[in-house]
Amino acid sequence: MTSKDGYSWTKAQGLRAGVPSIGVIEPPSNVKSADTVYDVIVVGAGYCGLTAARDASLAGWTMAEADPSQLGLKVLLLEARDRIGGRSWSSNIDGYPYEMGGTWVFWGQANVWREIARYGMQDELEDALMQSSLAKLVNVDGCLGRKVVPFPHSGVLSPEARKYDHMSVADRLAEIKNDLTPNERLCAEAFVLLCSGGTLETTSFYEFLHWWALSGYSYEGCIDYLVKYKFRGGQSSFAIRFFREALASGNLTYAFNSPVATIQHGGSGVQITTRSGKIFQGAKMICAIPLNVLNDVTFDPPLAPGRKAAATTGHVNQCVKVHAEISDRDLRSFTGISYPHNGLIYGFGDGTTPAGNTHVVAFGGQHNHFHPEESVEHTMAAFQGFAPMNIERLVFHNWSKDEFAKGAWFFPAPGLISTHLKDLRARERNIVFACSDWALGWRSFIDGAIEEGARAAITVRADFAGRSKL
Amino acid sequence: MTSKDGYSWTKAQGLRAGVPSIGVIEPPSNVKSADTVYDVIVVGAGYCGLTAARDASLAGWTMAEADPSQLGLKVLLLEARDRIGGRSWSSNIDGYPYEMGGTWVFWGQANVWREIARYGMQDELEDALMQSSLAKLVNVDGCLGRKVVPFPHSGVLSPEARKYDHMSVADRLAEIKNDLTPNERLCAEAFVLLCSGGTLETTSFYEFLHWWALSGYSYEGCIDYLVKYKFRGGQSSFAIRFFREALASGNLTYAFNSPVATIQHGGSGVQITTRSGKIFQGAKMICAIPLNVLNDVTFDPPLAPGRKAAATTGHVNQCVKVHAEISDRDLRSFTGISYPHNGLIYGFGDGTTPAGNTHVVAFGGQHNHFHPEESVEHTMAAFQGFAPMNIERLVFHNWSKDEFAKGAWFFPAPGLISTHLKDLRARERNIVFACSDWALGWRSFIDGAIEEGARAAITVRADFAGRSKL
Numbered sequence: 001m002t003s004k005d006g007y008s009w010t011k012a013q014g015l016r017a018g019v020p021s022i023g024v025i026e027p028p029s030n031v032k033s034a035d036t037v038y039d040v041i042v043v044g045a046g047y048c049g050l051t052a053a054r055d056a057s058l059a060g061w062t063m064a065e066a067d068p069s070q071l072g073l074k075v076l077l078l079e080a081r082d083r084i085g086g087r088s089w090s091s092n093i094d095g096y097p098y099e100m101g102g103t104w105v106f107w108g109q110a111n112v113w114r115e116i117a118r119y120g121m122q123d124e125l126e127d128a129l130m131q132s133s134l135a136k137l138v139n140v141d142g143c144l145g146r147k148v149v150p151f152p153h154s155g156v157l158s159p160e161a162r163k164y165d166h167m168s169v170a171d172r173l174a175e176i177k178n179d180l181t182p183n184e185r186l187c188a189e190a191f192v193l194l195c196s197g198g199t200l201e202t203t204s205f206y207e208f209l210h211w212w213a214l215s216g217y218s219y220e221g222c223i224d225y226l227v228k229y230k231f232r233g234g235q236s237s238f239a240i241r242f243f244r245e246a247l248a249s250g251n252l253t254y255a256f257n258s259p260v261a262t263i264q265h266g267g268s269g270v271q272i273t274t275r276s277g278k279i280f281q282g283a284k285m286i287c288a289i290p291l292n293v294l295n296d297v298t299f300d301p302p303l304a305p306g307r308k309a310a311a312t313t314g315h316v317n318q319c320v321k322v323h324a325e326i327s328d329r330d331l332r333s334f335t336g337i338s339y340p341h342n343g344l345i346y347g348f349g350d351g352t353t354p355a356g357n358t359h360v361v362a363f364g365g366q367h368n369h370f371h372p373e374e375s376v377e378h379t380m381a382a383f384q385g386f387a388p389m390n391i392e393r394l395v396f397h398n399w400s401k402d403e404f405a406k407g408a409w410f411f412p413a414p415g416l417i418s419t420h421l422k423d424l425r426a427r428e429r430n431i432v433f434a435c436s437d438w439a440l441g442w443r444s445f446i447d448g449a450i451e452e453g454a455r456a457a458i459t460v461r462a463d464f465a466g467r468s469k470l
Numbered sequence: 471m472t473s474k475d476g477y478s479w480t481k482a483q484g485l486r487a488g489v490p491s492i493g494v495i496e497p498p499s500n501v502k503s504a505d506t507v508y509d510v511i512v513v514g515a516g517y518c519g520l521t522a523a524r525d526a527s528l529a530g531w532t533m534a535e536a537d538p539s540q541l542g543l544k545v546l547l548l549e550a551r552d553r554i555g556g557r558s559w560s561s562n563i564d565g566y567p568y569e570m571g572g573t574w575v576f577w578g579q580a581n582v583w584r585e586i587a588r589y590g591m592q593d594e595l596e597d598a599l600m601q602s603s604l605a606k607l608v609n610v611d612g613c614l615g616r617k618v619v620p621f622p623h624s625g626v627l628s629p630e631a632r633k634y635d636h637m638s639v640a641d642r643l644a645e646i647k648n649d650l651t652p653n654e655r656l657c658a659e660a661f662v663l664l665c666s667g668g669t670l671e672t673t674s675f676y677e678f679l680h681w682w683a684l685s686g687y688s689y690e691g692c693i694d695y696l697v698k699y700k701f702r703g704g705q706s707s708f709a710i711r712f713f714r715e716a717l718a719s720g721n722l723t724y725a726f727n728s729p730v731a732t733i734q735h736g737g738s739g740v741q742i743t744t745r746s747g748k749i750f751q752g753a754k755m756i757c758a759i760p761l762n763v764l765n766d767v768t769f770d771p772p773l774a775p776g777r778k779a780a781a782t783t784g785h786v787n788q789c790v791k792v793h794a795e796i797s798d799r800d801l802r803s804f805t806g807i808s809y810p811h812n813g814l815i816y817g818f819g820d821g822t823t824p825a826g827n828t829h830v831v832a833f834g835g836q837h838n839h840f841h842p843e844e845s846v847e848h849t850m851a852a853f854q855g856f857a858p859m860n861i862e863r864l865v866f867h868n869w870s871k872d873e874f875a876k877g878a879w880f881f882p883a884p885g886l887i888s889t890h891l892k893d894l895r896a897r898e899r900n901i902v903f904a905c906s907d908w909a910l911g912w913r914s915f916i917d918g919a920i921e922e923g924a925r926a927a928i929t930v931r932a933d934f935a936g937r938s939k940l
Contacts, residue, residue, distance in 0.1 A: 108578035113584075117581060224686065
């Protein structure tokens with residue numbers, strides 16, 4: 001199946017929009033009746049929405065305590081795109097999976113590893129590496145950040161943490177400018193920009209410390225946690241398990257290609273109108289719409305002021321991720337930084353395609369931002385910025401122009417987290433807002449998406465059981 | 471509610487068998503009819519059995535594909551004891567939870583953290599520390615074990631790994647005896663014995679390397695992964711969530727105080743007879759009985775030879791874990807090693823009781839093994855082996871004499887893993903064997919128990935759907 005998302009380029013075919021993916025669902029909807037009132041409508045079929053839809057559709061404790069006839073909630077999954085996975089999906093071309101977005105997993109990420117173990121996918125993983133050192137950047141307390149972020153899974157920020165959240169990475173680099181050699185500074189900047197997809201000025205220093213703390217306060221930990229394993233079959237081979245399990249519960253209705261226009265939630269339930277005018281009704285709703293597009297949907301009554309303001313601010317990650325299939329075999333284990341002048345900052349050899357070519361993946365961001373499909377020449381030149389290479393194919397997804405994401409993984413500018421994290425996590429009447437963008441632990445990651453989806457499903461199930469929590 | 475398990479001693483009351491726990495289930499059974507044929511019978515209500523019972527009782531994909539009338543499997547949970555939790559349970563005395571067995575959790579343990587996040591218990595955790603250094607012991611490859619155990623979640627052992635599995639820690643210490651200072655040697659030995667609960671001769675060196683690899687190949691990682699957090703309300707406050715969620719599905723029947731005598735599985739289903747002669751029938755069975763007591767149950771037809779042999783060998787962990795409430799406030803942050811002559815090897819201050827006293831917990835094992843209830847004097851002397859202290863209360867569970875465990879957490883002697891891990895994980899007809907003792911990842915840990923319970927439930931659910939896997 002081919003998604004409308006993504007691009008590929010080869011010399012023979014030129015630039016083409018749309019690439020194949022096992023995450024495309026066919027038929028795109030199984031809605032039976034327009035009159036159904038669903039127990040819960042989940043908007044968004046990324047990992048958060050998938051987890052929420054699956055966990056809610058599996059029978060819970062509602063039945064014995066609330067309604068014996070009801071075994072598992074009746075769920076409607078609405079998705080704007082033609083595929084599952086949101087900002088994590090893979091395109092399988094000639095038997096090789098190109099990861100268009102979120103890629104890496106590690107066993108230290110509890111939510112994602114629990115699902116990998118549960119689906120028995122431990123042996124479907126590969127690993128890879130990069131290098132650098134960041135101790136000077138994070139050593140704000142003589143303990144490499146341990147005092148400032150002692151417990152990264154808590155949503156409560158200490159006054160010290162708030163101070164660093166109001167500081168950008170550029171501010172922090174200015175503080176320690178006399179301690180860094182020129183090369184150390186370049187390395188630290190390139191690594192931070194790879195994480196944030198923003199600029200040094202728009203990157204919250206606290207959020208970087210939060211990643212660092214989650215990674216065990218060490219660069220070695222960052223490598224393990226951030227880029228250790230990816231799926232041999234691509235991310236879409238993981239996401240499809242969630243979807244299949246939810247579907248087979250018999251409780252899941254879904255509709256892809258269904259961008260939401262309006263959400264009315266003033267009454268006892270929720271009514272959702274799609275852009276094409278279709279109306280769906282649910283008792284509850286789980287809203288997994290990403291932060292940067294939340295204001296593109298009309299809420300009636302309007303979103304709470306704090307959430308609205310956070311969505312107006314948005315997050316800063318405009319990561320440019322491009323795959324190249326190249327015929328140079330000697331670049332298989334290359335890792336390169338090309339900063340500050342190149343369009344792509346970080347690149348590395350990531351595998352060998354079935355044709356025997358080398359697969360290189362490279363990342364840019366707000367810094368020297370560009371749109372790969374607007375100039376294949378510029379994109380190819382950015383790859384040459386690492387090393388001379390002979391490019392046979394390009395594959396990418398332009399996340400900045402993607403109307404359902406408007407950016408890559410969440411990364412906040414200074415102040416957003418300390419001001420709005422609580423607002424973003426609050427429910428509004430019958431809507432539970434769940435998204436990796438405001439997870440407590442691995443915020444921005446697939447793990448955070450699953451954390452949030454599980455929280456949303458258990459919250460809604462508790463509603464039906466008439467409890468505040470399980 | 472008071473369990474028959476565990477002991478407490480105070481000067482006023484002397485030694486008493488049985489301590490209170492929120493893990494005791496009352497009434498002890500909800501079996502309605504003797505004629506029911508259950509979809510699956512789960513034997514064992516530790517974390518593995520609880521997870522399996524919960525995951526199987528939640529509706530899965532069976533219904534749509536196999537039998538539309540069936541929403542969630544009908545589960546019978548059989549437990550020999552009067553409580554949930556198996557080798558992890560807590561006794562709450564005067565508002566203070568004493569952990570009688572498994573205690574510590576960390577976010578890097580995927581299965582356990584996924585459940586903590588799902589039940590929203592992130593803010594119900596506490597932390598504590600110990601110290602030492604083990605690099606010389608594990609540095610078999612110049613990379614601190616990374617080459618020998620590159621991927622600790624795989625069940626496939628390389629020839630190098632097999633070699634180290636046939637070596638005891640005593641063998642390894644002999645190899646490096648000229649590299650260790652006397653104090654380094656004592657430290658390494660005490661730490662290994664704390665992990666294994668065996669002796670240096672009966673402790674597989676590979677298994678220790680496996681723990682080390684899972685902990686990120688560093689002592690700092692060991693501290694994080696092995697003793698970082700425990701529950702403010704005790705382990706039983708975690709286990710009870712699994713039980714409640716499973717029960718509320720409406721699909722769970724259970725019977726505590728029901729030790730199993732015979733398991734007949736030659737026909738199309740499984741028939742289980744308890745010691746008191748009660749008979750239960752199921753289409754499938756999940757057997758979460760620990761390795762050291764597996765041979766105390768009669769299987770008809772008998773267990774496969776490899777599994778039988780592994781159970782005859784058993785594991786070596788005879789950990790002695792004793793809590794003391796002491797009036798010495800200056801010992802609150804003490805950590806002590808008393809080795810090789812003392813009955814208890816490791817001890818540390820672990821909290822303050824509501825009475826304002828200090829809580830000290832200490833560990834011994836096969837080395838200088840003793841039974842605390844046989845001599846309160848000997849037990850108190852073993853505490854004095856760390857530092858003079860004024861003991862007001864002792865609380866403990868004698869895991870060695872416990873007929874349903876015959877030991878503490880799994881730790882193998884040399885050879886067991888490389889010879890029998892595959893045997894232990896194999897199913898036999900309609901029985902899926904699931905236990906932390908043969909988990910792939912955090913084997914021996916609560917995390918491994920949940921990993922195994924999830925695997926068992928999904929295996930049985932796949933059976934009902936007529937698939938080999940989801």
